[in-house]
Amino acid sequence: MEEKKEKKCLKTATKIKIAILGMAATVLGFVLLINYYPDGKFEYSRTETITVTDGKADPAGFNDSLKIGRSGTYQLHVEWGDWQNYDPATQSGFITVFTLKNSEGLTLFETTGESLSADSIDYNLAEGSYSLEFKFLCSQEEFDKYCEEHQYKNDSEPADLFKNGSWERRFYVFAKDNNDKLGSTIAVCLGVLFGLFLVLLIVTLGTMGRKAGAPKYDERQIAEQGKSYKYGFFTALIICAMHLVFDIAGIDLHLEKSIMLLIIIEVPVAVAATHMILHDAYFQLNENRKFMTISLAIIGICNLFFAIKEIADGKFIVDGVVTFHGACNLIAALMLFYVIAILGIKAYLDKKEE
Numbered sequence: 001m002e003e004k005k006e007k008k009c010l011k012t013a014t015k016i017k018i019a020i021l022g023m024a025a026t027v028l029g030f031v032l033l034i035n036y037y038p039d040g041k042f043e044y045s046r047t048e049t050i051t052v053t054d055g056k057a058d059p060a061g062f063n064d065s066l067k068i069g070r071s072g073t074y075q076l077h078v079e080w081g082d083w084q085n086y087d088p089a090t091q092s093g094f095i096t097v098f099t100l101k102n103s104e105g106l107t108l109f110e111t112t113g114e115s116l117s118a119d120s121i122d123y124n125l126a127e128g129s130y131s132l133e134f135k136f137l138c139s140q141e142e143f144d145k146y147c148e149e150h151q152y153k154n155d156s157e158p159a160d161l162f163k164n165g166s167w168e169r170r171f172y173v174f175a176k177d178n179n180d181k182l183g184s185t186i187a188v189c190l191g192v193l194f195g196l197f198l199v200l201l202i203v204t205l206g207t208m209g210r211k212a213g214a215p216k217y218d219e220r221q222i223a224e225q226g227k228s229y230k231y232g233f234f235t236a237l238i239i240c241a242m243h244l245v246f247d248i249a250g251i252d253l254h255l256e257k258s259i260m261l262l263i264i265i266e267v268p269v270a271v272a273a274t275h276m277i278l279h280d281a282y283f284q285l286n287e288n289r290k291f292m293t294i295s296l297a298i299i300g301i302c303n304l305f306f307a308i309k310e311i312a313d314g315k316f317i318v319d320g321v322v323t324f325h326g327a328c329n330l331i332a333a334l335m336l337f338y339v340i341a342i343l344g345i346k347a348y349l350d351k352k353e354e
Helices: 012-036 140-149 182-206 219-249 257-278 289-312 324-353
Strands: 041-053 056-058 061-068 072-080 095-101 107-113 116-125 128-137 165-177
Touching (some): 012 182, 041 128, 061 165, 072 095, 107 116, 128 140, 182 289, 219 257, 257 324, 289 324
Antiparallel strands (some): 072 116, 072 165, 095 128
């Protein structure tokens, strides 16, 4: 009769070393990506103090350049002034004209405004330097002449903003490569890899009291986990079916596709975790539940911090669409806090039964 071979298991210390080395390697990879991967975003910023006296600006305007580091399809973004909070008392007494030209002097993009945040259409830009021209219009006559020269129809009331004074303005321009997916993909993969090593570290530390070779779950827990996975599977089917119906009906959910995919992952996981927690099948045997719960809370708080930062930076909703980069941390934080809440409910129910 053949002897049953023992399953070889890595020692706890070895698992901890692997997790820490893996996390260090992914952090190093992320740092190298930030510092050496050619960014697909090229920026220009300049702050000027413009003084208007009797319809004349000092300076009357200025020229500069924006260097595009590699050829690609770019969308241009320009902004200046306090465009988010319009206040007649603090607005400048002039209108700024912005023009971007290529090396041949051909105008690619032009826009005007007292305070402004504007995006262009997509342009195929070759690597090289592009001319930036800023001109300040300080009277209604100058503005009307500009409209006439550019064949702009101006049927609006005369602009009631031209006045003497001095204003400091930051002029910001950037070109973003819309096809620059490689860097983002690598960053996401590194983030997932870091998360996996972090989970390995937390689980290893949380189960240090278990003897080598001891079972992780008993038969009852394994049976309940099977039910949990089934509930999670059917939840995923329902969400996919709903998304299919919305897509066929032409209902716009105003979500990036990656966000919808994340929801399809997160919600079934939350459903499965709920059933496991309520039926004592979530934690492994001899697992340090307090340590695991605190770890989940810390990770949730970190995700919430980054989520608040993304929302404050205006990345949560762009052009009326919820973005992946702006919402992924928030969704992760909500799921972790939900799991912690269910753990709290389970602890309360257990205490009540006692």
